[in-house]
Amino acid sequence: MNCLVVKPAFTQSQPASTDNLEIAQNYVMEIWDNTKGMPQNTIFAMEKDNFGFLWAATEEGLVRFDGKTLKVFSQDSYPEMLEQTYYTFFKTKGGIWASGDRSIILIDKTIKTVIDCSEIADKTWIRGIAENGKGGLLIGNQKGEIFSWDQGTFSPLSFWNPSIRLEILGFHSIENSIILVGTTQGIYELNLETAQSKLITAQDFSALKIFSNANSLYVYGQEKGIFRIEMDYRLEKVYSFEQLDGVNPSSLIVDSDNTIWAGSLENGLIKMSDGKVDEVIFPELHSYTVRKIIKKDDNVYLGTVGKGLTVVRPAKIKQLTAEALKQKNIKPIYQAGDSSIWIGTKSDGLFQLKNGVVNSWTDQDGLLQNRVNTIGSANGKVYVGSTSGVTIIDQKSGKVTGYLTQENGLLSNYVGAIFRDSKNWLWILTRKGGIHYFDEKGNFNQIELPENYSNTIFISILELKNKQVLVGSINHGFLRFENNQLVENEILPLTPGEDVIYSFYEDAAGDLWFATHGGIVLLYQGEFKVLRKRHGLKSRSVFSIIHDGNVGVWVTHNFGIQYFPDSELEKFKLDTDEDFHIATSFYSESQGMPNSEANGLIFPSTIKDNMGRIWIPTVEGVGIIQDPLPKEELPKDFLFIWDNLQIGDQKIDIQDEILIPQGVGMFQVSFSLIDFENPNQYSLFYRINSKSEQWQPIKDQRFLNFTGLKPGDYTLQIKIHLHGNLEEIHTLPIRVKAIWFESIAFKILALLAFGILIYFVMKHYSHIRLKRKLERMVSLRTAELSKANRQLKKAFSEIENKNKVLLDITWNQSHLVRAPLTKAMGIAEVLNNYTTYQEIGLSKEELEKELLETLELLDQVVRETHAMSENIKNNER
Structure with a gap:
């Protein structure tokens, strides 16, 4: 299970300067409990249906999950249900059959069939359900009885006549006409084609759970262990009962690699492979029993007792393994010339990652202050800026060699940014209008500015392709320098509270993008345009904007990371529509970030290291985009499904088209986008008439409300963008029927009249x-x-x-x-x-x-x- 294994991020073939750094191939665990929409926190059964939805059974109803939203099916919302609680799921070709105390229900995207089983579940409960291949069902109960349900009638299965009294423990279909029946007195084979049943194991074998993958069939024998069932029904023991201490038998599954997984009664998961049994500890699930498991590729879905539904998957945003940096409030991150990574914190000083070793400095080691605002380097020295000035550290020895403060040249001790340009000048920006630099000879200089900049706070800097230097400020826009001469000052089209330039980006065409407190500002052909929340940004403030070197830009803010493809930024450049909405992908804690809140007012606010990885400072650790995907390799593992039509309290499953009855003035169309990897990576748009060129954005909801549509034929279209690239357009015909006095014939007659x-x-x-x-x-x-x-x-x-x-x-x-x-x-x-x-x-x-x-x-x-x-x-x- 790759997402649970910690291993080195670099191999020996990579540069020696960073090959010993370790990044956790860590997992992300999302817990869906009653605080996030689950009706109750204990899950009895769990299964995926034929559409791809994940279903869970709880005491307070059935729950359907698409990776982003939970939908509860209860008697309140679906009165056709005879019961609120269902305990066991049986997956068939027709869907999932769920059994309750006195009824069974077929679910497949929605509720398909409800069957009253009172006559066969009196003083017992249902233990097995299978399709009989003729449109009917076989239903086994705890008493050891098997009934055939055909055309609404129950009848005992004629060829089920065990010689002794037993309890049925479960059904397992292995072929179209063969069903294995696990009982307390052995395993039986039901042959539906020949209408025969036979015992295929010893009668003293209690088959508590039969489970399989595409290649192998296994059974858990109560107090005996786990056995492989061979083709001739011979049982071969693979794990002894003694090895299975703490295993919850009802949770047993086997994956495509023949690795057996089971829920632990207390400590997460138990992994069984090559005769070895190992515990996979999840601290989040300590003391919670795992009752059900579904594993698909590297994703694991756990149904727990008391912890709700848990989804475990590999993190897309990685984190460092260094314990010293975990849950620290991270400020600037910088890569020095020797490829070592330097990390500043809000109150814990300075850290260096080099050759797998973590070094640190605090005020006890000579730092002016434990709060670090900015980091830069030049000529073998690392410069660490704070609110008390600059600490100078020898890069090779790690010793503090000096300080730079107001006493020896700075206009202010509050240092906002340190930056080395292509001429090997080291720029130091401070408050009180301070712009200083060490030239290539190491001479310290201060740039004289007009008096109106004497109280300006400078916080960001960028060297352009033409070697000009831009300096960003708070409330004074940006200053443009050639060498050390101010040539221009431009004010951004923002309010004073928004005019904060956290960082810059120059694109391939030479156009400038500004990350500000009022959104993303573009300077294109001498004109400014502002990309705000109404255009698709998740946050008002944008702290950093950095290109991945492939096909897009990564932006950090208070709510996580957003990815903007170059193609979408180009659209924004050229689009004149005030209602323009950009297509982006979104990453937060659910994809592995230590915390969704990134840090700003620091420099650098993000970096791209010499391996192409992007390092993100957050308030609780470092997030690392380890392998930004190029366009042609983007995953497309998602499913779009039209869900249901709701008119008043009535819900109608959507098939090919929908018909709105006469006189209905308002209705709702719901849909699902099934994605258990990153359901926030999509941008959705819709339009109700394909003749219209205007697409309206769909935000977080998965439904559309329509009011006052006139009678006629319409086409509802939903457009899906993944990473900004158009993936699919889904179409749904809608016919709104006219009332008799709205019909064409009536209108003609009315016109004649x-x-x-x-x-x-x-x-x-x-x-x-x-x-x-x-x-x-x-x-x-x-x-x-x-x-x-x-x-x-x-x-x-x-x-x-x-x-x-x-x-x-x-x-x-x-x-x-x-x-x-x-x-x-x-x-x-x-x-x-x-x-x-x-x-x-x-x-x-x-x-x-x-x-x-x-x-x-x-x-x-x-x-x-x-x-x-x-x-x-x-x-x-």
Whole structure:
């Protein structure tokens, strides 16, 4: 088990200066108990299902684990479960069968089947479950009975008739049709094809546990030892009962190397190989019994009594074996010209690692102070900076040879950084605007700065490819020097509290990256850009930024280490999107760091040694990235699985696509990313419509909530980046069904109805307008007619009056006219009928004269009547 072995990190073929340093090939142990999501800390059974999930059975429910998150299956969340507690797992091709007191349950990613076993588990318990190859099950109980379960019906197995009373201890399938039954009275073979059973060992052999790998089959005989079961069922003892003291038989497994592992009752693990039995001590599990073991490659999963689920794996971030440096608050780490490693601490002085030997210095040995801020070297001397000045140590002899303080040249005793450039100048940075250097001849110089830098604190330094030197400060940005001349001062686009430059990095293109208290600042083509937490950083403060020499940059901060591929940094350079999210990998204590909190405000804040390893100072020891992987060798041992659809309290297992019922306004899609190595090394993004170019980041959750999706077809995509490289895109079709009034047919009908309604409304409105128009016309016409009528009435009245006047005139004039007219007519008749006028008494002349007078009188009457008529006409006008 490689992750538990401590061995030298270097071989004799490597440089002699460092080949005796020892780095532990140490393990990382993660304990998942009830403080981290386990419902209870005692595990009865443990197994991996066909999807890769790790399942554990506890008193308070079943637990599914994907390496990052625990999901609890209990009666509260899954009411189809008949019981809360299951004790034993039986792995089959169809999944894991878990047995409780009165029921069994099939789990494979989720709960598949629940079977009530009350009728066969009365006053007993289930000891074995196996598939019968016909879609049914064989179930054995403690009483020694075996039942066949087919199509929902239990029946005793017809060919299981042992001659004596016994207890069944377990089933073990070795072929499709052969099942071994371990009992208190020997091992039996069940042949499902021939429907026969037979005893294959002595009856006095109690087969407590049968276990195997792909090549070998073993059995633990109670009080007898461990035996290999040969092809002819002959038992060959491999470990005696006396060798197995402290072994928990229920935990026995055998790995692919034929190494047998067992849980210890008190001290972790017991390893059995080549006839030898060794204890593998885990201090974290002292006095806790290991009940179940799963081993896959170098990873070991332990189910314990009282300690929950424990995952043991090789550490990706290594630690030193030197006891003197364990759990120390580590400050600067520096590699001298002879390849020795110098390590400063917060309060324990200075250490040197050389040729496998650890040397140390404290104030008792001549250090100015036990707190070390910075380390550098030049000309065979090591310079150790502190808040009290610089201690000078002869590199060869290890003796303190002198000091550098305010008394002999420093502007301040608070030394922030010591650095040797390519000209062999040794730069010393302090508070109070102190920038000093020893030139190549050993002459001490102080750089004169403008007065406004007199209180500046300088803490970091970098020599560029063009030999310019950058000096980083607190609240004054960075200063650029050529030789010893200040040529530029640039202020970063940060608030005063954020403008702290902990370290620099110049990339291959010559662009500058700054690790600051406000994120990572990039100076690209004369413009600044800031990479912050919202873009994917895990921490506001970044203490160091260093390239691994392969394909990426390693960044340290308060929460661990982040890896940024060059490709992602290049994207950040060119991207103009404010919502840009960088793909990174994350390392913390779960990958082997002594503590997730790295140290800052020191120089150097990290180093890459001459073997390419990156050394990280933390508050509890040194973390070492021993072998940063190039891109083409990155592991891809992970599984993405769509989990379930949750609508309200209902959970539905996701198969190929999901259908959202009518009227559902909110639902949740969950997924799993199974990785037991480093589940934090992925960056996840999603989008709900593949036509959109915008991917949204997924943080730590493994579910997505959707609200208010309109009816229609959608495509949910999740994109996975591993070490910044696109690994996979997973797609899930989603169909949101429409309510009847949201369907297309309804919408068409509604549109037609709306059109008809509009037609009738318009028609009705037109009728109303026409009616109103006609009413207005009628009203107007009526008014006109009424006026005309009034005028007619007036006219009629006037006419009547005039007629009356005329009548009166006519009547009056008729009397006036009648008399002369009658007279004239009489005279005319006389003149016409008589020749002599003696009888009349008048002569002809007299009659003619009288006739003329009568006619004149008549003419006058007519004239007067005409004048009266003219007068009436004039009055009308």
